[in-house]
Amino acid sequence: MVQLTMAKAITAGLTRAMDGNEHVVTIGQDIGRLGGVFRITDGLQERFGARRVMDSPLAEAGIVGTALGMAQRGYVPVCEIQFDGFVFPAFDQIVNQVSRLRFRTQGRITAPIVIRLPYGGNVGSIEHHGESPEAYFTPTPGLRIVTPSTPVDAYELIQQAVASPDPVIVLEPKRLYHSLKGEVDLDAPASGELDRARVVRLGTEITLMGYGPMMSTLLSAAKVLADEGHSAEVVDLRSIAPIDWVTVEASARKTGRVVVAHEAPRTSGVGAELAARIQERCFFALEAPVLRVTGLDMPYPPSRVETDYVPSVDRVLQAVDRALAY
Amino acid sequence: MTATNAWTPRIVGPASEPPDDPFAGEPADGIETVQLLDPDARPRRHHTYSPQLTVDEVREAYRTMFLSRRLDTEGTNLQRQGQLALWAPAKGQEAAQIGAISALRATDMVYPSYRELSMVMHRGLDPIGVFQIMRGITHATWDVEAHRMGVFAFVVGAQTLQAVGYGMGITLDGSDEVVLACLGDGATSEGHVNEALNFAAVYRAPVIFLVQNNQYAISVPTAQQFRGAPAARAAGFGMPGVRVDGNDLFAVHAVVAEAAARARAGEGPTLVEAMTYRIGAHTTADDPTRYRTRAEEDLWVGRDPLVRTERWLREQGTTDDWFTGLAAEADEVATDLRARVLALEPQGITDLYDFVLAEPSAALAEEREQVAAYIAGLEGR
Numbered sequence: 001m002v003q004l005t006m007a008k009a010i011t012a013g014l015t016r017a018m019d020g021n022e023h024v025v026t027i028g029q030d031i032g033r034l035g036g037v038f039r040i041t042d043g044l045q046e047r048f049g050a051r052r053v054m055d056s057p058l059a060e061a062g063i064v065g066t067a068l069g070m071a072q073r074g075y076v077p078v079c080e081i082q083f084d085g086f087v088f089p090a091f092d093q094i095v096n097q098v099s100r101l102r103f104r105t106q107g108r109i110t111a112p113i114v115i116r117l118p119y120g121g122n123v124g125s126i127e128h129h130g131e132s133p134e135a136y137f138t139p140t141p142g143l144r145i146v147t148p149s150t151p152v153d154a155y156e157l158i159q160q161a162v163a164s165p166d167p168v169i170v171l172e173p174k175r176l177y178h179s180l181k182g183e184v185d186l187d188a189p190a191s192g193e194l195d196r197a198r199v200v201r202l203g204t205e206i207t208l209m210g211y212g213p214m215m216s217t218l219l220s221a222a223k224v225l226a227d228e229g230h231s232a233e234v235v236d237l238r239s240i241a242p243i244d245w246v247t248v249e250a251s252a253r254k255t256g257r258v259v260v261a262h263e264a265p266r267t268s269g270v271g272a273e274l275a276a277r278i279q280e281r282c283f284f285a286l287e288a289p290v291l292r293v294t295g296l297d298m299p300y301p302p303s304r305v306e307t308d309y310v311p312s313v314d315r316v317l318q319a320v321d322r323a324l325a326y
Numbered sequence: 327m328t329a330t331n332a333w334t335p336r337i338v339g340p341a342s343e344p345p346d347d348p349f350a351g352e353p354a355d356g357i358e359t360v361q362l363l364d365p366d367a368r369p370r371r372h373h374t375y376s377p378q379l380t381v382d383e384v385r386e387a388y389r390t391m392f393l394s395r396r397l398d399t400e401g402t403n404l405q406r407q408g409q410l411a412l413w414a415p416a417k418g419q420e421a422a423q424i425g426a427i428s429a430l431r432a433t434d435m436v437y438p439s440y441r442e443l444s445m446v447m448h449r450g451l452d453p454i455g456v457f458q459i460m461r462g463i464t465h466a467t468w469d470v471e472a473h474r475m476g477v478f479a480f481v482v483g484a485q486t487l488q489a490v491g492y493g494m495g496i497t498l499d500g501s502d503e504v505v506l507a508c509l510g511d512g513a514t515s516e517g518h519v520n521e522a523l524n525f526a527a528v529y530r531a532p533v534i535f536l537v538q539n540n541q542y543a544i545s546v547p548t549a550q551q552f553r554g555a556p557a558a559r560a561a562g563f564g565m566p567g568v569r570v571d572g573n574d575l576f577a578v579h580a581v582v583a584e585a586a587a588r589a590r591a592g593e594g595p596t597l598v599e600a601m602t603y604r605i606g607a608h609t610t611a612d613d614p615t616r617y618r619t620r621a622e623e624d625l626w627v628g629r630d631p632l633v634r635t636e637r638w639l640r641e642q643g644t645t646d647d648w649f650t651g652l653a654a655e656a657d658e659v660a661t662d663l664r665a666r667v668l669a670l671e672p673q674g675i676t677d678l679y680d681f682v683l684a685e686p687s688a689a690l691a692e693e694r695e696q697v698a699a700y701i702a703g704l705e706g707r
Binding site: 029030032033034035037055056057058059061062085086088089124125126127128129266267296297298299301302303304305306308309314315318 | 411412459460461462463464465480481482512513515516517518543544545546550551552611612613616617671672673674675678679681682689690693697700701704
């Protein structure tokens with residue numbers, strides 16, 4: 001067991017994945033000598049060489065499109081997109097090409113690529129550097145989208161993503177990269193299922209559901225509720241495409257009240273899918289409507305007011321109060 | 327341009343720098359670099375271009391370059407002190423920027439990337455607009471139409487297509503305005519930039535693509551970004567490509583002036599590759615020691631565009647007093663700006679709903695009320 005930041009845990013997981021399979025390569029802007037703008041690939045080029053750790057030209061469609069070609073040649077590319085807001089030049093490659101190759105070829109050709117995408121706000125930066133674009137990708141069949149909330153989870157998920165025969169977008173909560181530390185067993189096998197949600201706190205009265213950077217907010221809210229005498233269960237989705245409905249529905253049925261949180265805007269977000277599915281499947285177990293605590297229906301704001309945009313513990317508690325009042 | 331005291335170049339013979347020097351006249355890729363004033367402030371003769379700037383114009387250009395560098399330093403300092411989210415230093419690129427924009431009319435539109443502080447100042451805009459962005463106060467702030475200065479573009483290269491479209495509008499209007507599209511060497515790898523170059527050529531849009539080749543896309547040197555230099559690629563798109571010493575105010579000005587004249591005459595776009603160097607980091611979040619050497623930085627510090635221009639001005643009789651006065655002015659401007667930056671306050675989040683859609687939306691209005699009520703509740707506690 002070692003204490004690692006989330007950033008170092010991802011580095012360790014990526015290193016282990018590359019050690020274990022010589023066909024795993026990485027490609028992205030500034031990932032070589034600089035070690036990436038967040039230093040996630042720090043040391044990888046020294047260890048694996050410039051042939052496997054490729055500094056790319058500044059072109060997101062180029063990174064993802066060539067990765068897909070390398071995958072067809074038998075490689076397992078791990079792409080790094082520098083920031084959430086810069087993923088869109090690669091949008092066609094991701095939603096029309098990467099996601100559909102297996103379907104288009106009736107399963108003959110898979111696209112085992114990984115796209116690492118730092119995301120999320122409250123990082124005090126400028127436009128395009130604090131956004132949560134997951135809802136542009138989650139409705140796309142053929143993609144797996146996962147997001148860790150702890151260092152150990154990040155260590156496992158990146159290895160599982162590399163091992164998966166499917167294309168996987170790993171949304172990395174950049175706010176937690178260097179701020180969140182945790183115990184990681186570097187020798188533990190990363191053999192868990194990629195799309196399994198996790199109940200991270202048991203409770204009985206209400207379920208707080210979220211993923212990635214929201215989990216620390218939800219856990220803080222659960223602690224406040226415990227102090228006030230309320231028992232909140234907390235579910236970390238980990239995979240937002242596909243979603244582990246078994247775990248989600250079991251918790252919803254158990255507590256009868258659900259609050260969902262994400263940083264992305266409310267409209268047509270992951271929370272909308274959760275609310276719809278839970279009321280479809282758990283209607284008679286519900287004591288209250290499923291409530292959403294989300295980013296606002298506006299472009300991500302200038303950073304001096306971003307704390308009013310990103311869901312806070314207070315906003316989660318406000319929704320919990322409403323749900324408990326039914 | 328009517329020059330009352332136009333500078334007549336003295337002829338000093340061929341360049342004698344080592345062959346790997348991009349300003350030696352014949353760099354490795356065979357593309358000529360237009361240079362009219364060398365790093366030692368010696369005039370160079372060129373077969374096509376000649377200096378077009380008067381001493382007064384150079385003094386004014388130098389003043390903007392000097393003031394913008396002072397504020398650039400202030401930007402880095404403010405970021406280090408936690409007062410800005412980020413700062414993207416432009417130190418070393420002032421001649422490329424001012425040489426280009428000073429070759430335009432005030433009515434010509436400029437599409438900047440995000441490092442063009444000196445251009446913003448050239449257009450008479452309050453530089454605090456740039457600091458508002460970097461402090462996380464607003465995404466963009468100044469009056470684009472009044473100053474013909476577009477907003478900063480942080481998605482690399484996206485502005486180039488818009489610049490071309492603006493130029494297509496100029497053509498449709500039958501106007502003789504031109505557009506300056508600013509981008510860096512890194513941006514030339516982006517697909518949308520290549521689409522912009524093609525559209526500009528196809529529609530003969532009156533656009534000058536100013537590629538500030540500062541040698542790096544963050545950490546990646548140009549040798550790893552492309553095999554064909556931007557100036558060479560222009561021909562493939564069907565437009566002239568000119569490489570110029572980007573630290574030579576006279577050369578950049580002359581080349582852009584010629585490109586602008588061609589565009590005004592309906593002869594279409596030009597790509598100008600201005601060879602320069604980002605003396606500072608990519609942004610304050612960057613660490614250049616990981617990817618470049620001190621010796622290389624020192625080489626380029628020796629080509630500092632401000633030093634070169636200052637030497638020329640002194641040779642033309644500009645006095646110590648003038649430079650001393652400018653330094654004092656710069657300190658005043660910086661002190662004043664710092665105070666105003668520290669006093670900047672953002673708009674409230676609910677005010678930002680005004681800017682989401684032009685026509686009223688009941689759904690947005692409802693959310694706005696909810697957010698306002700929530701914030702009022704917090705403040706009431």
